[in-house]
Amino acid sequence: MRNKLIILFAFVLIFSVFSQAVSADIIFPGKKYVNWCYEISNINDYPNYVFVFNEKRATGHKVISQRDCFSFYKNGLTSIYAIPKEEFNESELNREFFEGNNPKLIKSNIQLNGFGLVQENDPLQKAVITLDIQSLSENSFDIQKSKVTYTFTDGTSEEKVFQSQEIMPEPSKTAILPWWFAKFWYVILPIVAVFLIGIILLIRRLKK
Amino acid sequence: MSLMCWYILSLIVTVVIEFSVIWIFVKKDISKLFLYAVLINSFTLPLATFYYQNLINNFYLVEALVIFAESILIMLLLKTKYPRALLISFVANLITAMISLLFFI
Helix, strand or coil, X not given: CHHHHHHHHHHHHHHHHCHHHHCCCCCCCCEECCEEEEEECCHHHCCCEEEEEEECXXXXXXXXXXXXXXXXXXXXXXXXXXXXHHHCCHXXXXXXXXXXXXXXXXXXXXXXXXXXXXXXXXXXXXXXXXXXXXXXXXXXXXXXXXXXXXXXXXXXEEEEECCCCXXXXXXXXCCCCCHHHHHHHHHHHHHHHHHHHHHHHHHHHHHC | CXXXXXXXXXXXHHHHHHHHHHHHHCCCCHHHHHHXXXXXXXXXXXXXXXXXXXXXCCHHHHHHHHHHHHHHHHHHHHCCCHHHHHHHHHHHXXXXXXXXXHHHC
């Protein structure tokens, strides 16, 4: 009984200490998440279709409307589908609906990915990736990434146009210092300095 | 030279100059004055670079804030009257600001 308790205690201790490592959403030291999402710019040009994204692992499916900015589980495999409006029934949407060759679904050419982690001191706060529907017919659905809008921590933003579908345009503002040095320079050094100044003043007052 | 080295170098240069200016005004206990210069600048320089890069993109305004902050710290640490502390801080930061404009910005 005692051994079991020791093992249980050790198990809880190890997993509480390394809780980040057992999570699927590991944040490595010095890294941070960026808010990101996708939007489709010209859904209103295709009023006879309903657009849906489906992520197989965690997020599931969701109907996309013109003003939606949608995101999904970052490590998921996400596809966008069009469904002719007269064949669309929201109650039919489930995991099986997207499996196999469902004749109601017109699968797009694009597979969407989540946005990666950035340095903790990186000024990037949000990335909105804009998709344009190039063509849509009964058996083909062509969609392209057109631009990404980056918003930074200072409130400014910029748009970058995709030159290639495979390569995400880089934001012009990035972290200029390694995260550990930024933490040392901007946080630790001034705090230690003001703390020592406080100690000096306190000692001086106590000596009086 | 990497950016980190520039940051460290700027701190060293600032400490040496401001220590020299303080020493011209207050000729006593050289090691204590040097320690005060290190502590004052280790507090103000990182915050000044952060404010300049992220919040107030105005060099002169940031320098004015630094002069004000350092004048209070000089007054407290050197046990001097505020006008004198402000003068020391102004002269020290005028020199370091000119060097910053010439070499670092």
